[in-house]
Amino acid sequence: TQLLEQSPQFLSIQEGENLTVYCNSSSVFSSLQWYRQEPGEGPVLLVTVVTGGEVKKLKRLTFQFGDARKDSSLHITAAQPGDTGLYLCAGVSGGYNKLIFGAGTRLAVHP
Amino acid sequence: EAQVTQNPRYLITVTGKKLTVTCSQNMNHEYMSWYRQDPGLGLRQIYYSMNVEVTDKGDVPEGYKVSRKEKRNFPLILESPSPNQTSLYFCASSLSIRWGQTNSPLHFGNGTRLTVT
Numbered sequence: 001t002q003l004l005e006q007s008p009q010f011l012s013i014q015e016g017e018n019l020t021v022y023c024n025s026s027s028v029f030s031s032l033q034w035y036r037q038e039p040g041e042g043p044v045l046l047v048t049v050v051t052g053g054e055v056k057k058l059k060r061l062t063f064q065f066g067d068a069r070k071d072s073s074l075h076i077t078a079a080q081p082g083d084t085g086l087y088l089c090a091g092v093s094g095g096y097n098k099l100i101f102g103a104g105t106r107l108a109v110h111p
Numbered sequence: 112e113a114q115v116t117q118n119p120r121y122l123i124t125v126t127g128k129k130l131t132v133t134c135s136q137n138m139n140h141e142y143m144s145w146y147r148q149d150p151g152l153g154l155r156q157i158y159y160s161m162n163v164e165v166t167d168k169g170d171v172p173e174g175y176k177v178s179r180k181e182k183r184n185f186p187l188i189l190e191s192p193s194p195n196q197t198s199l200y201f202c203a204s205s206l207s208i209r210w211g212q213t214n215s216p217l218h219f220g221n222g223t224r225l226t227v228t
């Protein structure tokens with residue numbers, strides 16, 4: 001069974017701080033996605049990383065896919081209250097064309 | 112506006128009373144899927160459909176049924192709901208299952224919060 005573990009589960013920080021959340025597995029994924037979910041809404045795709053070692057930037061968010069394609073990280077610079085939400089990673093299992101979701105990191109950014 | 116629409120948003124029912132949660136997408140997507148989201152467990156797939164009249168079990172299909180008679184609709188049916196089906200449910204759709212391609216993201220509805228007493 002392929003599992004994706006996200007850490008930390010919860011993160012509460014002040015506006016302006018930097019943070020990193022992690023998504024780890026013992027399995028290899030053909031690609032990995034990050035979603036953000038706000039209260040009362042469904043997850044929304046932020047980015048897809050495909051190549052081992054790939055780094056993608058989305059304004060203050062930096063996403064990295066591990067060289068071995070087993071892990072990923074999301075770094076937020078100078079967090080803002082608008083970044084508050086649940087961040088989910090999802091691995092694409094190439095053998096089964098299936099998306100496997102982690103349990104998420106719940107981020108709260110306080111003004 | 113391109114969207115996935117679920118109804119109802121909130122539902123409180125009693126054990127054993129059949130219910131249906133509707134899901135409709137207006138993007139002509141072939142792939143549709145149902146997930147349940149529980150604290151600490153993330154999103155778990157219940158059923159999915161690759162196209163009209165093609166459905167398959169996900170990771171937690173017990174106690175659920177689905178149908179795909181039209182491309183746009185994918186209802187989730189609970190024939191005899193039980194308290195352990197209390198959860199937040201999401202319907203999602205995508206153009207294809209090639210999620211590694213950036214032009215094929217998974218689009219989610221806004222969820223249905225179900226409580227079974």
